Amino acid sequence: MKKLILLIVVALFVLNASGQKFDQLAKTPPMGWNSWNKFACNVSEQLIMRMADEMVSSGMQDAGYQYIVIDDCWAIARDENGEIIADKEHFPHGIKYLVDYIHSKGLKFGIYSCAGTKTCNGRPGGCGHEFQDARTYARWGVDYLKYDWCNTTTQNAKASYATMRDGLFTAGRPIVFSLCEWGSAKPWEWAKEVGHLWRTTGDIVDRWDAMVDILDKERDLAKYAGPGHWNDPDMLEVGNGGMTTEEYKAHFSLWCMLAAPLIAGNDLGSMSTETKEILTNGEIIALDQDTLGKQGFCCRDNGDYEIWVKKLANKEKAACLLNRSDEEKEVEVDFSMILKVNDDYWTLEPYKLDDYKVRDLWEHKEVNMVNTTIYVKIPPHSVKVYRFVKK
Numbered sequence: 001m002k003k004l005i006l007l008i009v010v011a012l013f014v015l016n017a018s019g020q021k022f023d024q025l026a027k028t029p030p031m032g033w034n035s036w037n038k039f040a041c042n043v044s045e046q047l048i049m050r051m052a053d054e055m056v057s058s059g060m061q062d063a064g065y066q067y068i069v070i071d072d073c074w075a076i077a078r079d080e081n082g083e084i085i086a087d088k089e090h091f092p093h094g095i096k097y098l099v100d101y102i103h104s105k106g107l108k109f110g111i112y113s114c115a116g117t118k119t120c121n122g123r124p125g126g127c128g129h130e131f132q133d134a135r136t137y138a139r140w141g142v143d144y145l146k147y148d149w150c151n152t153t154t155q156n157a158k159a160s161y162a163t164m165r166d167g168l169f170t171a172g173r174p175i176v177f178s179l180c181e182w183g184s185a186k187p188w189e190w191a192k193e194v195g196h197l198w199r200t201t202g203d204i205v206d207r208w209d210a211m212v213d214i215l216d217k218e219r220d221l222a223k224y225a226g227p228g229h230w231n232d233p234d235m236l237e238v239g240n241g242g243m244t245t246e247e248y249k250a251h252f253s254l255w256c257m258l259a260a261p262l263i264a265g266n267d268l269g270s271m272s273t274e275t276k277e278i279l280t281n282g283e284i285i286a287l288d289q290d291t292l293g294k295q296g297f298c299c300r301d302n303g304d305y306e307i308w309v310k311k312l313a314n315k316e317k318a319a320c321l322l323n324r325s326d327e328e329k330e331v332e333v334d335f336s337m338i339l340k341v342n343d344d345y346w347t348l349e350p351y352k353l354d355d356y357k358v359r360d361l362w363e364h365k366e367v368n369m370v371n372t373t374i375y376v377k378i379p380p381h382s383v384k385v386y387r388f389v390k391k
């Protein structure tokens with residue numbers, strides 16, 4: 001009888017421990033840095049420590065960036081007990097040492113693995129080792145896990161990611177769970193119960209057309225995002241050299257309008273003033289980190305010219321005017337109308353422009369308006385971003 005009761009207690013514990021994610025995490029989109037976009041497989045203990053130092057000294061930490069994430073290529077094999085082991089040549093002191101260093105800087109540590117048998121670069125994957133790896137990550141003090149989708153053959157995406165979620169929850173350390181399934185199994189429809197963010201597309205490329213191509217794919221996904229569960233249009237390319245300063249400003253602004261995770265992907269040690277100004281623009285970041293947690297939506301599409309609107313807390317709003325064309329555009333902007341636009345596309349909100357100031361978030365100044373309508377010049381491949389601030 002005693003045995004039976006014990007069995008029931010254990011069964012209840014196991015049932016309770018599975019099927020849940022840590023739900024107090026990522027209430028606003030996660031902010032941090034990841035090694036992949038700039039360094040790919042060239043990761044090492046030294047590099048990661050240097051990036052952590054730069055995160056602090058550059059002002060990125062003060063701007064809100066928190067997670068330092070090592071992407072693919074840190075792991076090399078499994079030992080005879082199946083324990084995942086780091087590449088000793090590049091991580092001579094092991095991962096725990098690195099985590100402690102990151103934590104000592106007041107930062108958080110993120111790691112990468114994959115739901116398949118191997119990662120995209122042929123390193124050991126998590127398949128069949130989910131609970132064991134989750135315990136290891138928890139023991140090391142990991143705060144964030146990016147989980148990729150290479151070499152998964154016939155695996156079911158929802159089931160595979162749910163297994164890792166259960167592993168993490170059972171291991172007991174609150175770890176942000178970032179799904180990197182590239183959008184093929186429509187994670188926005190099911191991943192809210194599984195993780196805190198999910199990739200919606202394939203990999204970003206450091207080029208204007210690739211960036212706006214991702215933007216187009218986010219159009220219909222706004223309703224799936226909210227505090228603790230975000231669409232992830234992939235990491236930032238700001239500062240990596242493939243776009244102009246204006247294009248990077250647009251990339252960063254649009255990601256903030258989308259309430260996207262802000263994971264920088266540049267060399268933090270060699271940032272130009274322009275790059276730093278973009279990545280640490282507090283007024284733009286505030287749109288991303290707004291506590292209402294609404295993803296922005298496209299309320300006007302004139303082909304080369306789009307208007308994106310994001311609802312903010314306290315009945316405030318942001319508007320981003322995007323010129324996708326190769327020529328400068330002069331547009332007539334009706335601010336009283338934009339302020340009223342609602343995300344159901346049908347109704348208008350009863351807001352009056354008189355109750356608001358309009359701020360230009362790249363110029364860092366209030367827009368001086370005589371009428372409710374003004375003419376604005378937007379350079380090619382660039383944005384103007386405004387915030388309606390309650391008076």
Ligand code: GAL
Binds near residue numbers: 072149
């Ligand atoms: C891709 C993933 C990238 C990066 C890469 C590493 O699948 O989308 O962000 O993690 O794998 O191999």
